[in-house]
Amino acid sequence: xxxxxxxxxxxxxxxxxxxxxxxxxxxxxxxxxxxxxxxxxxxxxxxxxxxxxxxxxxxxxxxxxxxxxxxxxxxxxxxxxxxxxxxxxxxxxxxxxxxxxxxxxxxxxxxxxxxxxxxxxxxxxxxxxxxxxxxxxxxxxxxxxxxxxxxxxxxxxxxxxxxxxxxxxxxxxxxxxxxxxxxxxxxxxxxxxxxxxxxxxxxxxxxxxxxxxxxxxxxxxxxxxxxxxxxx
Amino acid sequence: xxxxxxxxxxxxxxxxxxxxxxxxxxxxxxxxxxxxxxxxxxxxxxxxxxxxxxxxxxxxxxxxxxxxxxxxxxxxxxxxxxxxxxxxxxxxxxxxxxxxxxxxxxxxxxxxxxxxxxxxxxxxxxxxxxxxxxxxxxxxxxxxxxxxxxxxxxxxxxxxxxxxxxxxxxxxxxxxxxxxxxxxxxxxxxxxxxxxxxxxxxxxxxxxxxxxxxxxxxxxxxxxxxxxxxxxxxxxxxxxxxxxxxxxxxxxxxxxxxxxxxxxxxxxxxxxxxxxxxxxxxxxxxx
Numbered sequence: 171x172x173x174x175x176x177x178x179x180x181x182x183x184x185x186x187x188x189x190x191x192x193x194x195x196x197x198x199x200x201x202x203x204x205x206x207x208x209x210x211x212x213x214x215x216x217x218x219x220x221x222x223x224x225x226x227x228x229x230x231x232x233x234x235x236x237x238x239x240x241x242x243x244x245x246x247x248x249x250x251x252x253x254x255x256x257x258x259x260x261x262x263x264x265x266x267x268x269x270x271x272x273x274x275x276x277x278x279x280x281x282x283x284x285x286x287x288x289x290x291x292x293x294x295x296x297x298x299x300x301x302x303x304x305x306x307x308x309x310x311x312x313x314x315x316x317x318x319x320x321x322x323x324x325x326x327x328x329x330x331x332x333x334x335x336x337x338x339x340x341x342x343x344x345x346x347x348x349x350x351x352x353x354x355x356x357x358x359x360x361x362x363x364x365x366x367x368x369x370x371x372x373x374x375x376x377x378x379x380x381x382x383x384x385x386x387x388x389x390x391x392x393x394x395x396x397x398x399x400x401x402x
Numbered sequence: 403x404x405x406x407x408x409x410x411x412x413x414x415x416x417x418x419x420x421x422x423x424x425x426x427x428x429x430x431x432x433x434x435x436x437x438x439x440x441x442x443x444x445x446x447x448x449x450x451x452x453x454x455x456x457x458x459x460x461x462x463x464x465x466x467x468x469x470x471x472x473x474x475x476x477x478x479x480x481x482x483x484x485x486x487x488x489x490x491x492x493x494x495x496x497x498x499x500x501x502x503x504x505x506x507x508x509x510x511x512x513x514x515x516x517x518x519x520x521x522x523x524x525x526x527x528x529x530x531x532x533x534x535x536x537x538x539x540x541x542x543x544x545x546x547x548x549x550x551x552x553x554x555x556x557x558x559x560x561x562x563x564x565x566x567x568x569x570x571x572x573x574x575x576x577x578x579x580x581x582x583x584x585x586x587x588x589x590x591x592x593x594x595x596x597x598x599x600x601x602x603x604x605x606x607x608x609x610x611x612x613x614x615x616x617x618x619x620x621x622x623x624x625x626x627x628x629x630x631x632x633x634x635x636x637x638x639x640x641x642x643x644x645x646x647x648x649x650x651x652x653x654x655x656x657x658x659x660x661x662x663x664x665x666x667x668x669x670x671x672x673x674x675x676x677x678x679x680x681x682x683x684x685x686x687x688x689x
Contacts, residue, residue, distance in 0.1 A: 220577055244583035251582070258574045269571050270566070273583035400665065 171196045171231060171354050172322055178225030179209075179216050186212045186396045192357050194322065199348050201208035201357040201365040203399055204375035210358035211253055213375070214324045217356075218250040219243045230322070245273050249320035253327045258345065259300040266299055266310055270317030277317060284313035284327070287343060297343055304331050306335075312340070316347070322354045323347070329361040337361060341368045362399035365389050374399070406536040408654055409542050414421035414542045414611070420643040421604040422623060423630035424556065425477075425597025431573035431637030432593055435493060438500040439480055440601055442507030443626030447473045447602025448522070448619060449511055462524040469606050470599040477598025478591050504624065511617040513531020519616040522533070522609040534586035543634055552600055553643055559596070560639060570595055573637055622667050629670040633677055633685050641686030648685070649673065 172194040179187040187209045194200045202210045215221040217228055219240030228236040235243055249270075257266050268283060271277030285292040288309040294302065299310065308331035316322060325344065329337045345368050346355045360366035366372055372389045374382040382392065389395050422444055429437045451469040459465070481504060488496040499585040526544040530537065538546075566591045571579035580586045609615045609625075630649055634641030649670055657666040664672070677685060 180530055218581055220581060238588075239587075240577075240580040241583045241585045244581065250581050252578065256575060256578050258571055261570060265567060266569070269582045269584070272568070314582075316674070386533060389531070 171198070173229040174213070174217065174226070175229070176226035177216060177223065177228065178211065179212050179221050180224050185222055185224075186378055187216070190375075190378070190380055192373055192380065192383075193376075194354050197288065197348055197352045197354055198371065199345060199352075199355045199357075199369045201359050201362075201369040201372045202375055203359055203362040203365055203372055204388045205398075206360060206383075208375040209378040210360075210375055211326050212378075214326045214356070214358050217243075218248060218324055220250075228307075238294050242271075244318055244320075245271070247319075247321035249315035249318040250316045250322055251311045251323065251325045251328060253330065255307045255331055257299050257307050257314065260298065262296050262298055263302070263310060264295040266314050267291070267295075267317050270314030272318075274317065274319055280319055280385060284316050287316070305333055305336060308332055312343070320353065322356065325357045325359075326356060327358060327360060329364060337364050338367070341365065344368065362395070363401075366400075403589070404634060408658055409651070410536055410538055410542060412651040412654035413647065414545050414650070415654060416647035417545060417629050417645075418604050418608055418611075419626060419649050420551050420646025421607070422601050423634065423642050424553070424625040424639055425601045425645055426627050427631045427634060427637055427639060427642040428573075428597045430594050430631060432569065432576065432590055432638075433485065433489065433496075435485060435489075435496040436500065436628070437480075438497070438624060439503035439507065440477075440598070441620035441627060442504045443477055443480075443598045443622035444475050444601045444605040444608075444623055445511060445615075445617070446476055446507065447605030448615045449515060449603070450688070451524075451609065452515075452520055452522060452615045454472070460523070460527060465524065466606050470602050473602025473605070474595040474599035477594040477601075480598075481576040481591060481594040496555070500625060508617050508620065515615075515617070517617060519614045522613050522615055524610055526610065539610050545611060548607065552603060556596070556600070565592060589645045626667075626670045631684075632674060635684030635686045638684070638686060643685060644686050645684070665684070 174190060174192040177187050177190040178185060185326055190213060192326055202213060204210050212221060217225050219238060223236040227234055228246060230246055235246065258269065267281060271280055274280065290306055291313055299307065302310065308328060328340055332340060341364055344355045348355060357369065366386045366389055369386050371385050372383065373380050374395060426437055426440045429435065447469045450472045451465040454465040454468050472576065485496050485497055504652055507658055528540040528543050530540050546614050546627060560569065568579060568584040571582060571584060572586060572589050576586060592660045630642055630645045633645035652673060653669050656669055
């Protein structure tokens with residue numbers, strides 16, 4: 171589904187990513203874990219088309235996409251839940267969701283799916299987003315991305331905007347979306363413990379490079395990962 | 403009822419202010435640049451309509467339509483040909499570029515059409531309304547009706563269409579709008595087209611009303627449109643229209659007072675200074 175090969179992204183003179191290789195299969199749930207500043211968000215931004223790529227290739231469903239503008243990538247089946255949600259604060263919940271479905275002809279069934287996943291959004295559909303709580307905004311950001319009916323969902327640091335007890339619940343939602351709809355999900359997550367509890371595979375990112383990758387079980391059992399990211 | 407008559411003058415003036423400033427506020431809302439050349443577009447509208455009337459057809463509506471189309475395209479050209487390449491730079495760069503374009507446009511008008519005033523030979527073809535309380539000339543009537551029609555159409559486009567939704571998203575988070583699948587290049591170009599066509603229309607209406615077209619007709623307008631944008635709360639379309647009307651009212655009523663010897667065109671700046679001192683975010687909130 172998604173193949174990233176030798177991805178190089180730089181900010182000014184500093185390279186944020188120095189040759190990252192990464193893969194997400196059809197219907198796979200994959201996490202990128204690593205410390206703050208390791209480059210997790212940059213990978214997702216590059217895949218979504220929000221950062222220019224300086225080297226390497228991104229293939230999505232067999233097509234090279236690293237040169238396409240972000241809006242064309244949405245049409246191919248990519249959707250992003252950005253860090254902090256970045257919902258449109260001066261618009262209503264409903265308008266935010268309609269924007270999520272900007273490329274979709276019949277958004278109605280997607281709207282029903284989103285409302286069934288997050289009933290609170292239905293209750294507040296006419297409310298201005300600026301008045302929502304942080305957790306509600308995060309749910310809206312996920313709902314908004316789902317409105318595009320993506321084949322690959324990119325999720326950036328979803329646990330940061332949520333109350334701790336909601337984190338497993340939301341991560342479980344991604345698993346359900348995968349199980350029920352065959353959606354692939356790529357998470358960038360600082361909360362390695364929660365992430366490795368739900369995903370199939372993971373990549374450990376360190377200073378802009380993949381330090382380690384493997385199945386969730388392997389990573390959970392790895393002594394280095396345990397020490398550095400699981401706090402055990 | 404001199405007050406009612408004054409109110410008619412105020413509305414006509416305020417309506418054109420709103421019409422010009424709306425395009426400016428839309429551009430500011432999305433790209434966060436001060437589009438000074440917008441006032442050049444306003445004057446361009448008047449010149450295009452004038453030359454259509456002189457050389458093509460005496461029909462006012464034809465002249466208005468051609469002027470709006472041309473100014474709309476000119477706006478897109480300024481965006482795609484110039485601003486587009488300066489957006490990643492510091493905001494002072496597009497500002498200076500914009501002032502340069504504005505000056506160049508003024509000189510172009512002077513070179514092509516001459517440095518003198520032209521009269522504007524069009525008849526609006528509407529009746530003059532005479533009531534016991536006030537008179538609305540056919541030109542005033544035309545301006546009021548057309549401005550209302552344009553602004554209602556703009557409101558519907560902004561709030562009821564996909565393109566309007568895309569603009570609202572762009573003005574709040576351009577990058578995220580792109581990530582939603584909005585073709586940002588097109589959305590911004592269309593935004594320039596519409597805003598510029600409205601400014602062009604305002605130029606035509608003002609040329610008709612004052613019966614004159616001249617190279618620097620955009621000068622005072624350039625400053626005043628900024629005042630309206632600031633009063634309206636930077637980027638808010640509704641606020642901008644209200645602010646335009648308010649400025650029209652304040653100018654007309656203060657200007658009609660006998661003891662008020664301040665130059666009329668300076669009132670806007672007095673208001674601007676007061677507002678910036680006490681309500682720096684403008685009088686009206688965001689739409």
